[in-house]
Amino acid sequence: MTTVSTAAAAPERADRRAASFYRAVWRWHFYAGLITLPFLILLAVTGGLYLFRAEIDGLIHRDLKQVEARATGERPPTEIVAQAVKTFAGQPVKYVPPETASASAEVTIRDAAGARMVVYVDPYNARVLGQIPDRGTVMWVIRQLHSLAYFGPVANGVIEIVGGWAILLVLTGLYLWWPRRQSGGVLSVRGKPRQRVFWRDLHAVTGVVAGGFILFLAITGMPWSVLWGAKVNQWANGNNFGYPAGVRVAVPMSDEHLAHAGPTSWSLEQAKVPESASTGGKPIDLDAAVAAFDRLGLTRGYAVNLPGGPSGVYTGSVYPKDMAFQRVIHLDQYTAKPLIDMSYADYGPLGKALEWGINVHMGQEFGLANQLLMLAVCLAIILLAVSALAMWWKRRPQGSLGVPPLPGERGTMRVVLGLLAVGGIVFPLVGLSLIAMGLVDFIATRNVQPGRT
Structure with a gap:
């Protein structure tokens, strides 16, 4: 009799453990959503807009960025820069030649107070079209909001935590979705909008369709994070002055970093700028530097950072949608000799993989199809957030936060x-937030009976 009774009780115990585990996962899925949903909505909205940054900026600032294409040749870069300085007095620090026949030239100027202004000039007659503060375009503001860099490094660290929790949110959500003998809510939506089951199924089905893409966005967004991203960047590129292993950097190096001069690829954010070896001769002018970059085959759309002093260099860099044409060239300002010339092909395997992921994340790798796919994922994230809020609102007890009940077996x-x-070990800031959330949950529920909220 004892054997039969024990055998009969085994499935019941297994079901109880499974139910307890389900409740525990549900509880932490709720916590992950509680922490991330407001930020995920912000990321989805700003990210969806930033996918079309070139189109939106081109439309908003078309009077500055677009000119009439003409058969006459372009004016020399030195003349274009001189006209820009007449409009906004200061030290020119960057020049962007026209990318196409109908594009304007851009000159970045730093004034005595350190403020930077971008002056747009018609390349055919050197007529100044207007000016915008550096990093003052609409899409640059959207980009800063997307990373929370707009609010400083601490807020930027919050994004790293949100990214890690988003990964946990997807994985726990997949476990909760997994079919358990139910006939609906797996790939179909039951009920009507006034019913909770409708929002539950809409949330689950949207999550399982978009979950893999959300996971991809969370992982490929991590390289920009303030702690994890910086450490992985250093690991991927070694300690070779921030350049991928194998790139020739046997030249004098300054303490300046390429990222300080303007946007660069993720792999080169920590790359140091070399110094001109010869300081006794006559420096070449911008016309000669631009001619050298064109002769070396740097793809148009590149930017030229001007030397910052007697030991400075001309740096030409371009980061087009086609990663094969990514390239950075540092020229000696006296000899026009390339000191460092590297491209995407020089990145290591990890750097190439991460750059590819970032390119897809930004909607660049596969053209319009890539943009539309990532936009659909952004819309799915917003739908997930809205359905989660609706589902919670319909389920929550009156006057309560509606945290899912404790599992029957606390050990789960x-x-x-x-x-x-495990995720907290990989992403340290996420790990710290997990510990904090675990302590809050323990303190809040130490006297609560299992099965209660």
């Missing part, structure tokens, strides 16, 4: 937290 909470801690 520790098991789930232990599994989540």
Whole structure:
């Protein structure tokens, strides 16, 4: 009799453990959503807009960025820069030649107070079209909001935490979605909008369709993070002055970093700028530098950072949608000799993989199809957030936050937290937030009976 009774009880115990584990995962899925949903909505809206940055900026600032294409040749870069300086007095620090026959030239000027202004000039007659503060375009503001860099490095660290929690959100959501003998809500939506089951199914089906893409966005967004991204960048590129291993950097190096001069690729954010070896001769002018970059085959659309002093260099850099044409060339300002010339082909395997992921993340790798796919994912994230809020609102008890109930077996909470801690080890800031959330949950529920919220 004892054997039969024990055998009969085994499935019941297994079901109880499974139910407890489900509740524990559900509880932490709720916590992940509570932490991330406001930020995910911000990321989805700003990210969806930034996918079409060239189109939107081109439309908003078309009077500055577009000119009439003409058969006459372009004026020399030195003349274009001189006309820009007449409009906004200061030190020119960057020149962007026209990318196409109908594009204007751009001159970045730093005034005595350190403020930077971008002056747009018609390349055919050197007529100044107007000016915008450096990094003052609409899309640059959207980009800063997307990373929370607009609010400083601490806020930027929050994005790293949100990215890690988003990964946990997708993985726990997949477990909750997994079919368990139910006939609906797997790939179909039941009920009507006034019913909770409608929002539950809409949330689950949207999540399982878009979950892999959201996971991809969260992982490929991590290289920009303030702690994890910086460390991985250093690991991917070694300690070779921030350049990928194998790139020739046997030249004098300054303490300036390429990222300080303007936007660059992720792999080169920590790359140092070399110094001109010869300081006794006569420096070449911008016309000669631009001619050298054109002769070396640098793809149009490149920007030229001007030397910052007697030991400075001319740096030509371009980061087009086709990563094969990414390239950075540092020229000695006295000899026009290339000191460092590197391209995407010089990145290591990890750098190439991460750059490819970032390119897809930004909607650049596969043209319009890439943009539309990432836009659909952004819309799916917003739908997930809205359906989660609707589902919670319909389920929550009156006057309560509506946290999912504690599992019947407390030990399952520790098991789930232990599994989540694996992500916390990979992403340290996420790990710290996990510990903090775990302590809050323990303190808040130490006297609550299992099965209660």
